[in-house]
Amino acid sequence: MPLKFNVTTETLAKLKHFLILDDHTGVFHWIRQPNRQIAIGDRAGSQAKNGYRIISFSGKHFYEHRLIWLWIKGSIPEKKVVDHINGNPSDNRLENLRLISQSRNTQNIVRSKKRAGPDGIHLPQGVYWLASKGKFVSCIKLDYKKRHLGTFESIEDAHAAYLSAKSEFHPASNIERLI
Incomplete structure (x- = not known):
């Protein structure tokens, strides 16, 4: 500070x-x-x-x-x-x-930068487009390291995996802001 x-x-x-x-x-x-x-x-x-x-x-x-x-x-x-x-x-x-704690505080951050997937579709937080495979990837940060949650056919499945991990590993986060 x-x-x-x-x-x-x-x-x-x-x-x-x-x-x-x-x-x-x-x-x-x-x-x-x-x-x-x-x-x-x-x-x-x-x-x-x-x-x-x-x-x-x-x-x-x-x-x-x-x-x-x-x-x-x-x-x-x-x-x-x-x-x-x-x-x-x-x-x-x-x-x-x-x-x-500051580390818990960072769990409550919602990404403000908008990212787009195929055809300009908005990608929710924790979801990325893997163009080489034509699939969606879900990741979450734990102890300042990116953790791969899986590769998915749909944005919805990738986002559901992220939200599930977020509620389990980031207890200070406000999940409602991400839905």
Whole structure:
């Protein structure tokens, strides 16, 4: 985590004089003006290109989801990260946040790059087109290594194999996002 995104106890205490958290929506609002451009009542922060909300204060930047966790829970243990259960990085309601290891957090990633198979057909995550054999291949990453799950005649069978392996080997993942 870049140093500029770390939140010290002192900074959090200062922020509590400037922000109020709606813990039902996971949204911060300014209750004091940190500068002239911000009005009291404005939603704090902005959404970055990657979908995460970032709050700037005293020349430093903070991820909103980490601030919410610290605000309510008090700490983030070493070697843990705050994960968005539903995969939406701007949904910062506490019930959508959880602490998990970085390796488990990567299990919850959904590939954003679209890939196409034969005739431009969209290939779901975990499925590849093997043109030399005219078949679909299913793979999953385990311990940072690609594991071959099988070669299949149909996209549906290859994807079913991937989803089955994903639910078995990646317990932190949100399978519903992949169906």
